[in-house]
Amino acid sequence: MSLLDKSLRIAAVAALALMASGLAATARDTVTERLDDRRMFGSGREAFTKTCARCHTGLDSAVGPNLFQKEYDPEVLKYFARHGFGPMPAFTESMIDNATLDELAAYVARQGKGESR
Ligand code: HEC
Structure with missing residues (x-):
């Protein structure tokens, strides 16, 4: 060579x-x-508005309980979201990422305690 x-x-x-x-x-x-x-929403609040609110705002058309009227532990909210409950569908990580779900749960928990935002 x-x-x-x-x-x-x-x-x-x-x-x-x-x-x-x-x-x-x-x-x-x-x-x-x-x-x-993998952030699928801009904020937990936005995610709540787009995924949960239609069933959980206390409107006549809402099929679930108004989540702002009770005090929830964020862990409980996340558990329900991931597992579903009766007629409520489960929301997987491909629908709401973990970081957003943390924020969503914190947001809903704050509302239940009567704090704004
Ligand atoms: C398609 C409608 C629907 C959507 C969307 C929905 N839910 Fe629900 N959810 C329900 C219904 C209906 C119940 C009540 C089930 C029962 O009591 O048997 C419920 C129950 C719950 C409960 C228990 C409330 C209680 O005090 O008993 C929590 C917490 C909850 N949902 C959180 C969420 C969160 C967080 C989201 C968004 C990620 C969400 N849900 C999206 C329909 C929905």
Whole structure:
């Protein structure tokens, strides 16, 4: 094998290795991005308004109890949200992410204690 052949081969292998690490980095970035951007709502309040309020605001059309009229422990609210209850559907992590659900539960719990926001 000539010296030129050999160095061409080394260059080709190096280029392939670079490409592969570039691809791996891209894949890694995508995964990180997905994990970090899993906030599905701007705030817990927004999530409540969009997912729970239609059934829990005390309107005539609401099928569930008004959640603002009782004092709930945030953990209890999260449990009901994740597991559902009777006619109430369960809300999985793909519907409400954990961080948002924490905020949602804190928001509802504050309302029940008569605090605004
Ligand atoms: C499709 C309507 C519907 C949606 C949407 C809904 N719920 Fe419910 N929920 C109900 C109904 C109906 C009950 C009462 C079930 C029963 O008493 O058998 C209930 C019960 C509850 C209870 C127990 C209340 C009590 O004091 O007994 C909690 C807490 C609760 N829901 C939280 C939530 C949260 C948080 C969300 C949003 C993530 C949510 N619900 C979304 C219908 C709904």
